[in-house]
Amino acid sequence: MDLSYLWSALQAGAGKILPTVVLALVPFGIGVLLGLPAALGRYFRVPVLKQTLDVLVSLIKGIPVLLMLMAFYVISSQSFDSVMQSLGLPFSFRGLPKGLIAGAALAVYAAAALSEVFRGALASVPKGQYDAAYACGLSKSQAMRRIILPQVLPVSLPMGCNIMIALIKSAALGSLVSFIDVMNAAVNSMAASYRFLEAYIAAALIYWGICVITEQLFKLLEHHFARRRTA
């Protein structure tokens, strides 16, 4: 192992930290926006919706993210141009940023995973909280917004952090659709010298660093809520 190669691989990888974090963060955000209503629909057993979501979540959980990403790529390479043409929009598959395809696949995964997290957190809120809210004259949506969800979100943080970390690491799969993240940048920089071990070690160190920081950020949030609950 040669430290100078390791250093240049580190530099190359570090240059792609931002796209990597964005590719994890945006799907995470979409996952929260889709996963929370999905969890509510499942937890409160909304007819039809619940059964549909149960099947969907089970399906998504059971498929490797890698496979989903490839499927998305194939589907969009075959039909993106014709769909755009029929809509009269000036977009083509050739010009499509491949990060979007990777992002879409990760967002689908995040929505399913986070809906499970929120469902578990919903179950942790005692039934008496609902009774008390209604007995105080709150409507269902008021009770949900002001009493239930503020208790659900802090409980979801530790598991939510795990999902976020999984997403950061999954961003490396973006290389399959020629999206350049930390790992691919590090590997590409060593393509000429064949110093792949250095590239892998460099990428591993960077991912580890990102994940440690992510964990600390989530811990800060947890502390914030914990303080609010007992102080």
Place this chain on the structure above:
Amino acid sequence: MSDIILELRGLEKSFGKRSVLKGVDLRIAKGETVALLGPSGSGKTTLLRCLNLLEHADGGTLRIESQSLELHRAGKKESLQMCRRTAMVFQHYDLFLNKTVLQNVTEGLVIGRKIPAKEAAQTAMDALEKVGMADRANSRPQQLSGGQQQRVGIARALALNPAVLLLDEPTSSLDPERVQEILDLIAVLAKSGATMLIVTHEMAFAYEASDRVIFMDEGEIVEQGPPREVFGNPQQERTKQFITRFLNNKSPGYFI
């Protein structure tokens, strides 16, 4: 006859095939304190929960103050309106865990009743003062003992100024030392003219503090009347059994 503030006719409720309430009629006068007694599973709690629409009844009409409602086909808006005429104190307190003591009391006022925040805070502090918890206004429920939490639970219900205050076994999850202080507090409220319906297993309390006791069994009201009559001279066999069993656990002549 004094002013009837709550009138219930033919309340029916079943869970699946099990009929829990079989046509219950109930009238409560303004300022009256009514104790609801009976063995576990007799439908007392379900009756209470039907009165504030936490439980959807299968049949019956409810009138509180000027509003009447056919319980089995009540719309969302009327249900909410009817629900806001009562307030409830729960067996397990059920304070909002994400709020402070003060916010627990103001929540129903500001959000449910649309009272301005400042006025609500004043009302809430008055209610907390009444139950002796004003000095803990900024505490969190998790920092309070069971007895303190129940005091806040009572303040939260009182602040809503309900036509009828419903109390569901308010002392059942307290340790014996705290039971008496909560019962004393409720007795003070009863004297101050609050209209209350209390589900309780505290017979001595029902005897001393209530204007009327109702004995329920298997989803029906078996017997009701002034505590002295129901405890001293029960008319129904089922009531006699229940009272006797209770008296056997106490020293003889407890009520005499």
